Amino acid sequence: DLGSGSGRDVFAFSKLVGPDGHVTGIDMTEELISASRQYVEYHQKKFGYEAPNVTFVQGYVEKLSEAAIQISSMDVVISNCVICLCPDKKVVLQEAYNTLKEGGELYFSDMFASRVIPEHMKQDPVLWGEGMGGSLFWKDLISLAHETGFSTPLLVSASHIEVHNRDLKAKAGDIRYASGTYRLFKLPKRSARSGAVVTYKGTVSDFPEQLYFDSSHSFKKDVKVEVNAEMLAILQNSRFCSDFKIQMLDKPESTTQSTDPFCLLDPFLLADRRGASVRQCSKTHS
Incomplete structure (x- = not known):
């Protein structure tokens, strides 16, 4: 602290x-x-x-x-x-x-x-x-x-x-x-350079049904969510790595952003x- x-x-x-x-x-x-x-x-x-x-x-x-x-x-x-x-x-x-x-x-x-x-x-x-x-x-x-x-x-x-x-x-x-x-x-x-579809397993303590990650990302248990390369890298390399199923996307991440x-x-x-x-x-x- x-x-x-x-x-x-x-x-x-x-x-x-x-x-x-x-x-x-x-x-x-x-x-x-x-x-x-x-x-x-x-x-x-x-x-x-x-x-x-x-x-x-x-x-x-x-x-x-x-x-x-x-x-x-x-x-x-x-x-x-x-x-x-x-x-x-x-x-x-x-x-x-x-x-x-x-x-x-x-x-x-x-x-x-x-x-x-x-x-x-x-x-x-x-x-x-x-x-x-x-x-x-x-x-x-x-x-x-x-x-x-x-x-x-x-x-x-x-x-x-x-x-x-x-x-x-x-x-x-x-x-x-x-x-x-x-x-x-x-x-x-060297982190992920493409996005993926991730599925929250409901395994984080006190968050069995939904994991609120930040104001732009919230993951419901067993619901597939598409994430960009940086969020994928966070989920893959942080303490949350065992809490998600990951399905990689074949398409490269777009360089343009809608938001x-x-x-x-x-x-x-x-x-x-x-x-x-x-x-x-x-x-x-x-």
Whole structure:
């Protein structure tokens, strides 16, 4: 967990991965790491584990290797409203990519802006502390993902963030903010180049009838679905590889797309379409 704070998400994932899994939380703040460690034994006993399955380390998300987090060691990297507080987003994504095993996933939620944040807003300490000065223009996530080796981001969910404070709202001007949850995968360099028809087996825990993968992909049990080459590569190489039957298509994938890919990845459009309730980011009081 990048920027694990008080350890809430780490302990939640501690329960999800079970006694045979392991969760690592990293945060730069010594006090938060110390506070998190105080509850390790409590959660171990509450979950009925013979030994703790979490570790908290102090360090920077831009320097994971220096925090003794090994390259290609993680199945999943998560983050909750932290990357907006990091000046160099590309370095953070690159470190996450390097840390993941092949087929691993970066699953994160963050604040995103409707356009590029101007430099004067980035220099405003109040805006930066609220996540507003450092929010990434959502389209830039796509280019950063490709530059660091990730697959095209998949948008899972989104909701609008309304700024209530008058001073902050005036400083933001016409820039809008949204919370977006995305998943990015570390795929092999040589992945599938054609699409396929896939059938969900209903074998993912807690999702026996339907697996909601992201806002554009939902798989019902025993129902055939045609997917493009990149989604096929994700299903073939990730932890979901045993959950699908795959029938390759003979035809090469078309180079033209009927839908603008940006439309499928825009958190503002998704929030509008779903009428998502306005909510605050967990790291901001705006």
